[in-house]
Amino acid sequence: MLKDIRRNRVDVVIIVCVLIFAASSLLAVFSATFATESVIWNSTFSRQVLWIIMGLFIGAIITFIPPAWIASSAYKLYIILIILLFLTYFMGSGVGSRRWLSILGLNIQVSEFMKPVLVVVLARFLAKDYRTPDRPDVLFAVSMLVFLPFILVLQQPDLGTSLVYLVVLLPVFYWRGLSPFVIFVLCSPMITFFASFNFWTFFIVILLISAILYLSRRGRVFFTVVFLFNIAIGIIAPIAWNSLHVYQKQRILTFLGLSSDPQGVGYQIIQSKVAIGSGGLFGKGVLQGTQTQLRFLPAQHTDFIFSVIAEELGFIGAILLLAVFMIFLVRGIYIASTTKDQFTGLLTIGLVTVFAFQIVVNIGMTVGIMPVTGIPLPFISYGGSSMLTCMIMAGLIANTSLHRYKLY
Amino acid sequence: MIVDQKKYAFYALITLAFLALTLQLANLQIFERRKYLRHSQRNRIRSIIVQPKRGTIFDRNGVVLVENMPSYSVSAIPYESAKDDSLFYHIAGILRQDVHEIQNKIQSARGPFTPIKLARDVEFSALIRIEEQKLDFPGILFDVEPKRHYPAGVRAPHLFGYIGEISQSELRIKGNDGLQKGDIIGKKGLEKIYDRTLRGKAGYAYHEVDALGRVVRDLDIGEESHPVSGNDLYLALDGKLQKQAEEMFDQKNGGVVLLDVRNGGVLVDCSKPDYDPFIFSGTLEMDAWRELINDPDKPLYDRMIQSTFPPGSTFKLVLATAALQNKAVNLTEKTVCNGYVRLGNRIFNCWKKDGHGAVDFMEAIKRSCNVYFYRLMPRVGVDAWAAYAQDFGFGKVTGIDLANESSGNQPNREYLDQIYGKNGWSTGMLYNMAIGQGDVLVTPLQMAQLAMIIANKGRYYQPHVLDRTYNAESKRTIPFQPVGKSTELVSEEAYDVIRKAMLSVVNEEGGTGRASWLRDVLVAGKTGTAQNPHGESHAWFIGFAPFDKPQVAVCVFVENGGGGGAVAAPLAGEMLKAYFRQKDTLTAAL
Numbered sequence: 002m003l004k005d006i007r008r009n010r011v012d013v014v015i016i017v018c019v020l021i022f023a024a025s026s027l028l029a030v031f032s033a034t035f036a037t038e039s040v041i042w043n044s045t046f047s048r049q050v051l052w053i054i055m056g057l058f059i060g061a062i063i064t065f066i067p068p069a070w071i072a073s074s075a076y077k078l079y080i081i082l083i084i085l086l087f088l089t090y091f092m093g094s095g096v097g098s099r100r101w102l103s104i105l106g107l108n109i110q111v112s113e114f115m116k117p118v119l120v121v122v123l124a125r126f127l128a129k130d131y132r133t134p135d136r137p138d139v140l141f142a143v144s145m146l147v148f149l150p151f152i153l154v155l156q157q158p159d160l161g162t163s164l165v166y167l168v169v170l171l172p173v174f175y176w177r178g179l180s181p182f183v184i185f186v187l188c189s190p191m192i193t194f195f196a197s198f199n200f201w202t203f204f205i206v207i208l209l210i211s212a213i214l215y216l217s218r219r220g221r222v223f224f225t226v227v228f229l230f231n232i233a234i235g236i237i238a239p240i241a242w243n244s245l246h247v248y249q250k251q252r253i254l255t256f257l258g259l260s261s262d263p264q265g266v267g268y269q270i271i272q273s274k275v276a277i278g279s280g281g282l283f284g285k286g287v288l289q290g291t292q293t294q295l296r297f298l299p300a301q302h303t304d305f306i307f308s309v310i311a312e313e314l315g316f317i318g319a320i321l322l323l324a325v326f327m328i329f330l331v332r333g334i335y336i337a338s339t340t341k342d343q344f345t346g347l348l349t350i351g352l353v354t355v356f357a358f359q360i361v362v363n364i365g366m367t368v369g370i371m372p373v374t375g376i377p378l379p380f381i382s383y384g385g386s387s388m389l390t391c392m393i394m395a396g397l398i399a400n401t402s403l404h405r406y407k408l409y
Numbered sequence: 410m411i412v413d414q415k416k417y418a419f420y421a422l423i424t425l426a427f428l429a430l431t432l433q434l435a436n437l438q439i440f441e442r443r444k445y446l447r448h449s450q451r452n453r454i455r456s457i458i459v460q461p462k463r464g465t466i467f468d469r470n471g472v473v474l475v476e477n478m479p480s481y482s483v484s485a486i487p488y489e490s491a492k493d494d495s496l497f498y499h500i501a502g503i504l505r506q507d508v509h510e511i512q513n514k515i516q517s518a519r520g521p522f523t524p525i526k527l528a529r530d531v532e533f534s535a536l537i538r539i540e541e542q543k544l545d546f547p548g549i550l551f552d553v554e555p556k557r558h559y560p561a562g563v564r565a566p567h568l569f570g571y572i573g574e575i576s577q578s579e580l581r582i583k584g585n586d587g588l589q590k591g592d593i594i595g596k597k598g599l600e601k602i603y604d605r606t607l608r609g610k611a612g613y614a615y616h617e618v619d620a621l622g623r624v625v626r627d628l629d630i631g632e633e634s635h636p637v638s639g640n641d642l643y644l645a646l647d648g649k650l651q652k653q654a655e656e657m658f659d660q661k662n663g664g665v666v667l668l669d670v671r672n673g674g675v676l677v678d679c680s681k682p683d684y685d686p687f688i689f690s691g692t693l694e695m696d697a698w699r700e701l702i703n704d705p706d707k708p709l710y711d712r713m714i715q716s717t718f719p720p721g722s723t724f725k726l727v728l729a730t731a732a733l734q735n736k737a738v739n740l741t742e743k744t745v746c747n748g749y750v751r752l753g754n755r756i757f758n759c760w761k762k763d764g765h766g767a768v769d770f771m772e773a774i775k776r777s778c779n780v781y782f783y784r785l786m787p788r789v790g791v792d793a794w795a796a797y798a799q800d801f802g803f804g805k806v807t808g809i810d811l812a813n814e815s816s817g818n819q820p821n822r823e824y825l826d827q828i829y830g831k832n833g834w835s836t837g838m839l840y841n842m843a844i845g846q847g848d849v850l851v852t853p854l855q856m857a858q859l860a861m862i863i864a865n866k867g868r869y870y871q872p873h874v875l876d877r878t879y880n881a882e883s884k885r886t887i888p889f890q891p892v893g894k895s896t897e898l899v900s901e902e903a904y905d906v907i908r909k910a911m912l913s914v915v916n917e918e919g920g921t922g923r924a925s926w927l928r929d930v931l932v933a934g935k936t937g938t939a940q941n942p943h944g945e946s947h948a949w950f951i952g953f954a955p956f957d958k959p960q961v962a963v964c965v966f967v968e969n970g971g972g973g974g975a976v977a978a979p980l981a982g983e984m985l986k987a988y989f990r991q992k993d994t995l996t997a998a999l
Contacts, residue, residue, distance in 0.1 A: 176415055278437040278445025292449050316438040320431060327427050331420060338416040350419070361426045368433040 022380035056392030063396030284315030461609030567711030570598020571689035612636030645674025673870025721939030724845025795821035936973030
């Protein structure tokens with residue numbers, strides 16, 4: 002016990018990582034907007050400075066809040082954000098989509114703030130001992146908690162962010178003790194989804210799923226429910242696909258190599274790869290990246306900010322940033338594994354999942370191995386909502402690290 | 410320990426994902442670096458063709474006749490502007506074009522980042538509207554292109570011609586190798602004939618461009634080449650006289666050619682009706698074009714060199730010379746003109762119904778007696794007559810430096826046999842041809858050339874519009890080398906007689922060309938009134954001045970104008986007067 006009390010302090014690794022991210026973000030945003038705004042102290046850059054300072058401040062506050070407060074305010078915050086998402090649906094703004102809600106003159110992307118709140122809600126819900134994840138009613142309730150914001154954000158449309166919500170589910174379940182078999186059952190609709198566009202692949206996949214279900218010997222009712230659900234997915238999927246926006250379909254198709262689109266999304270990926278590739282081992286130097294400075298890079302201060310870093314700082318710079326991200330995530334998992342408390346453990350693992358998913362998908366997108374989904378790079382991309390959300394989430398992880406050996 | 414197991418599952422997953430990212434990064438940045446580096450360089454460096462300045466056209470005194478003025482063209486970068494369809498409707502409205510046309514143009518672009526021209530010679534007001542709404546028009550650019558304008562107010566469209574975008578077929582012509590789609594070349598007139606002189610050579614510049622294709626800065630990578638400006642043309646033309654001629658012939662069909670007999674330079678070449686060459690310098694409205702080609706007066710044709718007409722009595726000079734040289738005529742011998750000649754059952758009239766009475770050779774030319782020349786024709790014979798006509802340059806082009814010159818028609822025995830059959834043609838036909846009617850067809854330029862030949866007593870020059878070219882860079886002037894020629898059949902004595910006869914036409918009582926008489930300068934000439942089946946007679950006057958040391962030869966032609974003496978001669982006199990007055994003021998100024 003003595004040993005534990007000694008360790009009970011804010012995790013320095015997390016703090017240092019966040020500070021490194023903040024510095025990298027300032028450098029990258031400065032470089033990415035240098036050519037556009039021409040004035041050295043440009044407004045985009047100065048806004049980002051403001052977001053970072055605000056974020057660090059908020060993160061610091063959150064670090065020291067008693068975890069019990071966080072848990073107790075979870076549902077209230079969730080309901081407030083759901084209402085705000087509804088409001089965004091009716092009075093939101095944005096180019097070709099409705100993502101921003103204007104509150105007190107500030108344009109807020111509610112879906113960003115939903116990320117930590119959703120994780121907190123899930124952790125809070127599953128933290129109760131009797132809510133074991135193998136209970137169908139628990140599974141259903143949790144799925145509903147996720148589906149509501151998922152649907153609201155998907156129709157904005159913001160496929161990327163809504164996927165983040167979805168992705169949190171499984172790791173959190175797994176951490177709560179869900180068996181890998183059930184995870185397979187939960188994943189099966191996704192497989193069915195992709196298989197459903199061709200009758201024969203659909204047929205084979207359904208056969209395979211049925212076989213595994215049968216061999217698991219979980220009873221007739223279970224078999225029937227899962228089987229019918231998969232069938233339903235197979236029927237609904239093509240219809241859902243057709244209701245997707247053209248550009249969303251295009252993005253997915255382009256990524257899958259099914260559509261040649263030299264001027265659209267494919268163009269973004271090509272320009273990003275050219276920027277990164279031409280950076281080489283050591284990079285072209287800050288403000289020297291021709292792709293960046295001549296703005297061949299699409300959304301270079303937001304979604305494609307990693308390309309800016311990779312072009313100007315090269316492989317070395319990119320790998321260093323990746324390493325810090327890796328340390329941050331691994332540290333987060335470590336913190337989750339050391340906390341004695343179910344709630345903070347689930348909370349931290351959920352947050353790490355959000356970070357990991359966004360980092361991998363965003364960087365994967367810039368290097369051309371993931372589809373273009375419009376997910377920002379945590380801590381680095383320009384944007385107030387994104388930056389504040391990341392800082393809140395980092396604050397929550399730091400909070401766990403501070404309280405992990407304390408039972409309350 | 411269960412927690413540990415789960416922790417490692419997470420570690421493994423994250424390590425795997427980051428490994429994939431690292432491998433792909435290494436792949437891009439280390440193994441494929443060269444490829445992407447090349448890509449990025451091509452991405453940002455664009456070679457741009459820098460159009461040369463097209464040469465200016467001056468008159469003989471250095472007055473600017475044709476020069477460049479800026480016009481604005483609007484282009485679109487397909488990648489930027491194709492995102493939003495409503496933009497096309499907007500732009501189409503401003504440019505007053507069809508939306509589909511604009512979309513087609515954008516689709517025909519070479520690449521998404523290559524600007525494609527949407528409209529040339531855009532009105533300034535449209536430009537302002539585009540500039541004002543710049544933010545709503547992503548990828549829409551405009552640039553400045555030269556177009557031709559005519560500051561001196563000299564129209565001379567048949568001389569200057571016009572320029573335009575090179576066509577597919579013109580691209581294949583040899584000598585156009587360096588050109589490409591969208592380039593501007595001379596299409597007609599001097600612009601076409603001297604296109605390669607005027608055109609200059611395009612240069613290449615390398616610009617660093619951003620993703621919108623906007624030039625960020627010029628690159629100095631040592632591979633660029635500067636455009637070479639075209640040479641300037643200095644014409645033999647006298648802009649002031651040309652303008653005066655154009656005013657003189659306003660509302661008339663016809664024109665005037667004024668040649669410098671000392672070198673063949675074309676001082677004036679005015680053909681009316683004409684058109685304003687400025688309408689060709691921008692985008693030609695379809696309606697204006699249709700109107701031009703459908704106009705029954707054919708304003709697109711240069712009547713002075715492209716159209717042929719019967720020369721009428723001016724052509725008597727040919728028969729007169731032939732008769733003199735062949736000794737077929739006795740200068741003192743008189744022929745009585747009763748106003749007509751009977752040939753078989755046909756009657757050939759003199760233009761003077763009551764007849765001229767007894768006329769000798771000189772008198773016959775002075776008073777332009779038809780009967781005298783009817784009778785002279787059989788004595789000279791068709792072969793001699795045709796030979797002399799050919800010696801004077803009829804039946805072939807003069808070789809002037811303008812396109813589509815007509816050679817006219819000079820009948821000879823071969824021609825008559827061929828057209829009418831060996832015995833199908835009669836003396837009556839010869840009678841008609843003797844007075845410049847029938848199958849004889851000439852261009853006014855050929856008639857001016859005849860005047861030049863007689864003025865110089867056989868020595869003459871190929872008429873030319875260009876006087877010299879000037880290279881602004883090397884400051885070198887290259888004079889046009891006039892091609893000297895001379896008649897082979899006619900002796901100086903014969904010319905003396907003809908010249909004296911022409912002098913009397915203008916200066917003696919009873920001469921048909923009295924209206925061209927000038928107080929200070931001795932003018933010699935010959936009138937013509939060419940009957941034609943299409944209406945009123947064509948009025949002709951050819952002449953030269955001053956008589957003793959000729960400087961200029963003139964040919965005035967008024968289509969369906971009436972009598973040569975009454976209509977053409979005064980115009981010629983006015984033209985000559987203008988020439989000599991201007992010359993006086995010039996020498997006075999010097």
